[in-house]
Amino acid sequence: MVTQHGIKLAVQLISSHFGDLVAKVCECLLRKGILTLQEVVRHTKLNPQNVTKCLLVLIQHNCVQAFRMEQQGGFGEASKVLVQYMVLFENILHRMRFPKFLVIVSEELGKECEMVLEGLLQHGRLTLHQIFERANKSNKNEAQDAIRESFIRLVNARYVERCPAHEPFLVPPTEEETTARKRGAKSAKIVEELETIEQRAIAAAAPMEAKRFLVITDTGTDVKGENNGDNSPSVTVGVKRKHGASEMDGELGALEFEEKVTWRPNFEEFVRRLRHKACIANVRSRLDDGSAVVLSSVLEATRTAEKKVKTEHSVPISLNTIYEEVMKSEAGRTMTLDHVRASLVNLGCGKRGTDELYSIDLKNIIELAQNDEVESIVLKRYGKEAYRMFRLLSNTSRLLETDKISEITFVEKKDTAKILYKLWKDEYLQMEKLLLPASRQSHFLLWKVNKNTLWEHVLDEMYHASLNLSQRVAYELEQENEVCLWKTHLLGYFSFELILISLCFFLVNYFGEL
């Protein structure tokens, strides 16, 4: 979900990492959507060489995906194939989460892996050969084998993947589709069309699932990334991925493989990890430790089988498999089968079918967490009475009249109207006027929480908050030279970083759902 402040935040990030020129090109793509090189040049008024370089930087850092598509020529001209550029908004925001990604790898796989990942995050994409070179330069003279091993571990954990195809060819939408779209409401349909093109381009560029995590080693044996997790079903090759199946390394030798195949961090897996962590933390605070352990085990066991990041229900697995996984963790060793079963009931997951398969409603957990977060904002910003009213309206999800709200929440009618009005003005509530000319009171005000629009509004406020935080961090760092505010700087900087990180983490996990 791209909002106004989301764009500003993304531009600020690119500007601070790659300079104003790249940021200008990036902003143009963010605001105008998919463009060709000529169009970018026209909109930004930069010279074509610069624009090309900027686009290359953005592609190198996985912020832009290029694709080719046939354009119909007008007035008897032949149709031609044009290269189009599309910005990947989420990937830009992921740049804020890099420290978080490094922490995950450091905790799970150790320091060596963290170093390899750090290189990939810094350079966007690298070949194995470049990774070795970089390690040699850093003067640590580690054995190539050790680095290779770290790299393979990262790939096996799916934290690193092959880069997508550079310029996949996209079949333009068929006649029928376009005419059907033209008929509908204009703006909405255009957005929808763009989305489908974007999604198709990403799908077309992505490497085949079998190749995505495939490492060829010089010992001659292929190391596949799919053999962790004992019951993970073999990943089926998506039909839509067919276009992207580049034949580039079908017969590659180990040496060529090292030099030609480029790798990049797999943001998807990191985000999945963070999402899982957020769910577990929420369950721990809302229910109990037992439930958190069970949820964590279920997610661990089904991790590789998840089809997409925003999975709504965990992949169904049997009670026995869950129990085995629970036993593996330290906290779960003392749990009995009955305890596990009770925790599953606590998590609100019913049996699926007769063979006792369990699936946990992750969407529900995320929704509860989102509610908590927004309610907490309302409480802090508008007070306890407003909090009560907001929760009432948010739970009933239908229109309620002012007096009714006043009665239920025990707030004086006059104050109720004031509070509701304030919430409405800040776009937290929806209001509808009901005119009844015949009765003594000529109009009534009805109120409601519209979660779809409100969530978007809150997400935008969060982008705004992140933008402000990063600007303040930059400002504090500037000031550092002038005054010896070492305390402010040191503590301030670290707390900023921490909060920035936790906020970003929160953004993606809860509101990235949109």
Add this chain to the structure above:
Amino acid sequence: MSRSGASSLKRKRPDSNSLSQSLTEHERVLYDLIRSKQDMGIWTRDMKRETNLPDNVVTKSLKVLQAKKLIKEVVNIQNKGRKHFMAVEFEPSKELTGGAWYVEGNLDIEFIKFLKELCLKQIYMMKVATVEGVSDAIKRTGAFKVECTTQQIAEIVKALVLDNEILEVRSTGSGEFSSIPIGAVCYRCTSRGGLGGGGPKIGAMASIPCGVCPRISQCTPDGIISPRTCVYFAKWLDF
């Protein structure tokens, strides 16, 4: 905590014959009208409309009737500015007073607060309880001189749920729910439970200045309100 009991008790009717004889015709017309409205009373404007008497006559007659203690002025919760009259033998109806939670037209905040705390304490002690359970327990403690209906307790408990102090759950019939029939709606304290310790926790967004900033919509990088010059930030960073 003395509360008036049933709201529409009729008092003994005064000897109307002897009194009404001392009234003028206008006064009697007005008095009969007011009395006919019983515990609903009547607004002065409506009196004028229904009796077709001129303003000054109505005002004067009302004064006389009040002086003779035949009628009284009452507060109408729906419209506090309107003058509302009622015959003395009636108590204002719920529609006028706003129900049990109102005293003289104002929300009885003290009483509500007291009742809320009491309910919370009870639920905390009982771990899991139905509304009836809480109501009975409160009756047994004898904290009130007046009766508190189960309906009233239910309203209070609902407000506590909205405060996020307690949770509404359905009984599973086992464990802590053993004394409650399966499927019955009951209440328990939130996990962080206890008195004062309950309630919501502060989220990530609410813990930074921008998350709860009242001026966020006017805040721009180079504006009068900007993150660089923000006083909330300065305060937040001042260790």
